[in-house]
Amino acid sequence: MTRTPVNVTVTGAAGQIGYALLFRIASGHLLGADVPVNLRLLEIPQGLKAGEGVAMELDDCAFPLLRDITVTDQANVAFDGANVALLVGARPRTAGMERGDLLSANGGIFGPQGKAINDNAADDIKVLVVGNPANTNALIAQRNAPDVPAERFTAMTRLDHNRAVAQLAKKAGVTVEDVKKVTIWGNHSATQYPDLFHAEISGKAAFDAVGADQEWVEKFFIPKVAKRGAEIIEVRGASSAASAANAAIDHVHTWVNGTPEGDWTSMGIVSDGSYGVPAGLISSFPVTTKDGKFEIVQGLDLSEFDRKRIDASVAELAEERDAVQELGLI
Ligand code: NAD
Numbered sequence: 001m002t003r004t005p006v007n008v009t010v011t012g013a014a015g016q017i018g019y020a021l022l023f024r025i026a027s028g029h030l031l032g033a034d035v036p037v038n039l040r041l042l043e044i045p046q047g048l049k050a051g052e053g054v055a056m057e058l059d060d061c062a063f064p065l066l067r068d069i070t071v072t073d074q075a076n077v078a079f080d081g082a083n084v085a086l087l088v089g090a091r092p093r094t095a096g097m098e099r100g101d102l103l104s105a106n107g108g109i110f111g112p113q114g115k116a117i118n119d120n121a122a123d124d125i126k127v128l129v130v131g132n133p134a135n136t137n138a139l140i141a142q143r144n145a146p147d148v149p150a151e152r153f154t155a156m157t158r159l160d161h162n163r164a165v166a167q168l169a170k171k172a173g174v175t176v177e178d179v180k181k182v183t184i185w186g187n188h189s190a191t192q193y194p195d196l197f198h199a200e201i202s203g204k205a206a207f208d209a210v211g212a213d214q215e216w217v218e219k220f221f222i223p224k225v226a227k228r229g230a231e232i233i234e235v236r237g238a239s240s241a242a243s244a245a246n247a248a249i250d251h252v253h254t255w256v257n258g259t260p261e262g263d264w265t266s267m268g269i270v271s272d273g274s275y276g277v278p279a280g281l282i283s284s285f286p287v288t289t290k291d292g293k294f295e296i297v298q299g300l301d302l303s304e305f306d307r308k309r310i311d312a313s314v315a316e317l318a319e320e321r322d323a324v325q326e327l328g329l330i
């Protein structure tokens with residue numbers, strides 16, 4: 001293998017998602033079966049020992065594509081020459097914590113990491129923020145990296161997208177490959193709008209394929225997808241990890257390798273003002289990808305129903321942006 005290894009940085013590497021993610025990156029699922037990788041694992045000092053343990057296990061897999069592993073608590077080291085960065089480590093909400101406290105704690109993580117990316121990453125850096133609140137954490141990192149093109153900072157709504165595809169396939173009695181053009185709009189939160197009205201199932205309008213049942217859409221489909229994270233926490237006793245890691249792999253793989261003809265995906269990206277989403281917010285849109293770049297799918301007709309739900313989620317994003325602005329984080 002003569003290709004230059006790609007440097008992949010993962011923060012929160014010793015956590016649950018990290019454990020489900022790293023072995024798949026090292027075995028070629030992120031970038032391709034012919035792309036060697038160097039892994040740079042960033043942890044907080046308390047997580048370093050567990051991170052070393054994961055690195056030992058990675059060694060023990062003898063992955064042909066894995067060239068080098070660094071475990072560090074220094075952001076400048078972790079992001080040095082990074083081509084892809086998966087920002088997973090975040091401060092979870094704990095009992096009694098107000099939203100402002102949560103945003104402030106995460107600002108203390110994503111501000112410095114954005115700066116470290118700005119100062120150290122490779123010119124082609126692509127960033128995916130997974131750690132919650134993902135859209136606003138991505139905004140904080142992006143605004144702290146003024147020399148990096150804004151479109152390189154993305155937030156993960158692919159898990160929501162995959163959840164929507166799975167629910168639609170189940171309802172229509174088809175396989176997931178038959179479900180296309182699903183969109184998650186807005187925030188990775190319970191206000192998100194999973195949109196089936198522009199989707200297709202086996203080449204037909206998805207709404208018709210699920211029985212044209214508006215009540216099912218409003219009372220089951222939308223809340224099921226939007227609140228799935230909370231449902232997983234309740235049933236599994238911990239937040240989604242393997243499915244989140246899988247979605248992170250899908251997000252980057254699609255970004256790098258392109259969306260299939262006749263389909264699109266959902267990504268949290270910096271708005272250019274499309275569909276009335278204020279420019280600069282990191283909001284989820286329908287996007288196609290090609291040659292490592294993405295474009296928002298244009299020209300979708302939005303009904304009043306779509307508009308109301310998109311606006312509600314975007315309003316929440318604007319509130320989060322205003323809160324981090326007031327805290328001086330961006
Ligand atoms: P976890 O608590 O198991 O792991 C988080 C890890 O991050 C820990 O090892 C911790 O030491 C590390 N960490 C904390 N601060 C750090 C910092 N400043 N730098 C580097 N590492 C740091 O959590 P998890 O289950 O792996 O989830 C991680 C995050 O992903 C959470 O915020 C969770 O809410 C979020 N999440 C997002 C989605 C999504 O769809 N966007 C889905 C699931 C989970």
Ligand code: LMR
Nearest residue numbers: 132228229230232239240
């Ligand atoms: C998910 O969607 O599964 C997570 O974002 C839930 C969470 O709060 O960690």
